[in-house]
Amino acid sequence: MSGAGGKRWLCAAVMAALALQWCAVRWDFNRYYLGVAVDAGINVILAVSLNLINGHTGQFSLGHAGFMAVGGYTAAKLTLVLGGGCPSWAQPALFLGGLLCGGMLAALVGLAVGLPTLRLRGDYLAIVTLGFGEIIRVVFQNSEFFGAATGLTGIPNWTHLGWTCGFAALTVYAILSVVDSTYGRGFPAVRDNEVAAAASGINPVRYKVSAFVVGAFFAGVAGGLYAHHKTVLNPTGFDFLKSIDIVVMVILGGMGRTAGVVAAAVLLTLLPELLRGFAEYRMILYALLIILLMLLRPQGLFNFGPSTRA
Amino acid sequence: MTEFAQQLLNGLALGSIYALIALGYTMVYGVLRFINFAHSDVLMLGAFAAFYLAAATPHMAAATPLLHAGMVVLGAALICAVLGALIERLAYRPLRDRPRITVLITAIGVSLLIEYTCQHPAVFGAATRSFPQLFPQHNLTLGGLTLSSNDLAVLGITALLLALLWFVVQKTKLGVAMRAVAFNPQAASLMGVDVGRIISVTFALGSALAAVAGIAYALRAPGIEPLMGVQPGIKAFIAAVLGGIGNLPGAVLGGLLLGLIETFAGGLKQLSNYRDAIAFALLIIILILRPAGLLGREQPEKV
Numbered sequence: 001m002s003g004a005g006g007k008r009w010l011c012a013a014v015m016a017a018l019a020l021q022w023c024a025v026r027w028d029f030n031r032y033y034l035g036v037a038v039d040a041g042i043n044v045i046l047a048v049s050l051n052l053i054n055g056h057t058g059q060f061s062l063g064h065a066g067f068m069a070v071g072g073y074t075a076a077k078l079t080l081v082l083g084g085g086c087p088s089w090a091q092p093a094l095f096l097g098g099l100l101c102g103g104m105l106a107a108l109v110g111l112a113v114g115l116p117t118l119r120l121r122g123d124y125l126a127i128v129t130l131g132f133g134e135i136i137r138v139v140f141q142n143s144e145f146f147g148a149a150t151g152l153t154g155i156p157n158w159t160h161l162g163w164t165c166g167f168a169a170l171t172v173y174a175i176l177s178v179v180d181s182t183y184g185r186g187f188p189a190v191r192d193n194e195v196a197a198a199a200s201g202i203n204p205v206r207y208k209v210s211a212f213v214v215g216a217f218f219a220g221v222a223g224g225l226y227a228h229h230k231t232v233l234n235p236t237g238f239d240f241l242k243s244i245d246i247v248v249m250v251i252l253g254g255m256g257r258t259a260g261v262v263a264a265a266v267l268l269t270l271l272p273e274l275l276r277g278f279a280e281y282r283m284i285l286y287a288l289l290i291i292l293l294m295l296l297r298p299q300g301l302f303n304f305g306p307s308t309r310a
Numbered sequence: 311m312t313e314f315a316q317q318l319l320n321g322l323a324l325g326s327i328y329a330l331i332a333l334g335y336t337m338v339y340g341v342l343r344f345i346n347f348a349h350s351d352v353l354m355l356g357a358f359a360a361f362y363l364a365a366a367t368p369h370m371a372a373a374t375p376l377l378h379a380g381m382v383v384l385g386a387a388l389i390c391a392v393l394g395a396l397i398e399r400l401a402y403r404p405l406r407d408r409p410r411i412t413v414l415i416t417a418i419g420v421s422l423l424i425e426y427t428c429q430h431p432a433v434f435g436a437a438t439r440s441f442p443q444l445f446p447q448h449n450l451t452l453g454g455l456t457l458s459s460n461d462l463a464v465l466g467i468t469a470l471l472l473a474l475l476w477f478v479v480q481k482t483k484l485g486v487a488m489r490a491v492a493f494n495p496q497a498a499s500l501m502g503v504d505v506g507r508i509i510s511v512t513f514a515l516g517s518a519l520a521a522v523a524g525i526a527y528a529l530r531a532p533g534i535e536p537l538m539g540v541q542p543g544i545k546a547f548i549a550a551v552l553g554g555i556g557n558l559p560g561a562v563l564g565g566l567l568l569g570l571i572e573t574f575a576g577g578l579k580q581l582s583n584y585r586d587a588i589a590f591a592l593l594i595i596i597l598i599l600r601p602a603g604l605l606g607r608e609q610p611e612k613v
Contacts, residue, residue: 290419
């Protein structure tokens with residue numbers, strides 16, 4: 001994607017998101033559908049950002065929910081503390097600030113998680129990221145400041161379609177720009193062959209750590225959006241299973257295929273809603289889907305290009 | 311001092327359960343190089359198998375309790391051995407030559423499938439059930455120490471199983487074949503080892519150990535439910551990595567270490583809420599210092 005065309009595309013997407021929001025308010029769209037659409041947008045951000053780490057850079061992170069938790073709790077706490085005396089015209093600014101702070105803090109945690117990649121790879125890395133995710137959850141669960149096991153409640157409901165789609169577009173744009181830049185060619189190089197990349201003057205550690213930092217930032221923003229969408233935050237919502245959900249979206253879409261991952265994120269948000277009638281069998285079907293997918297189409301449902309090493 | 315000894319004993323009992331589970335992870339990793347996430351669910355199935363076996367034979371429990379306990383444990387181990395081999399045959403064998411990440415995700419899928427299926431009301435249901443006391447309960451007091459007969463039985467059974475496993479792996483033809491497959495599957499198959507069969511046997515052995523561990527865990531826990539395997543499963547996995555995954559003595563060492571650390575940390579008031587986090591923090595520190603685990607050998611990267 002060339003720079004100018006990309007910017008135009010991004011502007012169009014953000015405008016479309018805002019227009020959609022305006023329509024939603026103007027004609028009073030069904031709240032349930034709006035909620036599902038916001039969920040889909042948040043999942044797109046999560047999946048696309050994880051795709052940078054797992055897909056483009058070839059690392060295996062199982063701790064994305066942890067980054068999301070950091071961003072969500074930070075943003076929610078900020079708006080809860082500062083939101084009371086905040087005039088309504090300043091609310092969007094406060095919300096944006098909270099989201100960015102959450103993203104920033106998540107990026108910092110991402111740096112801490114990314115550093116062990118200096119020495120670990122494959123399964124070991126997967127388990128360390130899983131461990132970091134669980135540690136983050138346990139810390140939130142035990143900290144009185146963040147409401148301990150009950151979590152945070154009464155978070156203002158500020159996330160609407162405009163915010164979510166805007167940030168989803170921004171995430172897709174940012175990740176695509178990073179990966180398609182001259183600098184970004186290093187990510188697939190590290191994935192395909194670390195030794196060869198290092199021999200060509202690419203510093204694998206730098207690429208791996210920056211993938212974690214950038215991925216964590218957007219996961220943190222997604223966490224903030226999630227917090228202000230659900231209005232309740234609970235540490236159990238950010239457990240290992242949440243991370244698995246995001247990993248499945250990336251795999252379903254095809255590792256390193258942004259368009260496919262976006263489609264998979266939307267599909268996997270809609271699927272449970274469509275299966276609501278079979279609530280008892282819903283999760284069983286979900287598990288079966290993962291297994292069948294791996295048996296029949298391990299490169300991802302929406303991956304039609306030449307095979308990349310996953 | 312007595313409190314220290316008491317905690318030591320509790321830690322060893324918990325640690326030996328972790329060690330039994332960790333052996334299954336490490337054996338499978340040795341031959342197939344992937345983390346069998348479904349192992350924690352085999353453990354849960356073992357506990358449930360024992361639950362139903364015990365419920366089906368009330369007369370025997372009254373007449374000969376020890377024999378009954380032995381039969382229940384053996385039965386559950388046998389059922390799980392078959393299940394473990396079956397999981398391998400259906401889910402993992404078709405993926406033998408695929409990238410490891412594919413197999414890993416499949417393993418997570420299998421684990422979720424077992425958990426959600428068992429939670430369905432028509433199978434076990436999500437509610438917690440109380441587990442029968444298989445062994446007659448006695449508390450021995452020894453100079454201020456309280457030894458529960460359950461803990462002693464767990465320690466004894468673990469020691470016995472470890473000795474048995476060591477014998478099988480080191481002294482029998484099957485063990486030689488297992489080690490050969492772990493060392494180099496291609497070369498092993500050229501030497502006439504039936505690699506597929508060895509992998510099945512490895513799964514069966516690991517699953518049988520998991521079933522025993524599941525029963526031991528259920529005896530200490532308030533009850534059994536379909537998600538009971540998740541926590542001990544993750545802990546045992548940490549133990550396996552801690553000791554150096556693929557390394558059998560390492561798994562035992564890691565399990566005992568983790569059990570002790572968890573028990574001692576749980577004994578301190580300030581730390582008791584962070585028990586689970588401590589296990590992971592320890593894992594991360596050890597992996598950063600020694601990426602191949604405590605007893606694992608680091609493999610140089612080949613170009």
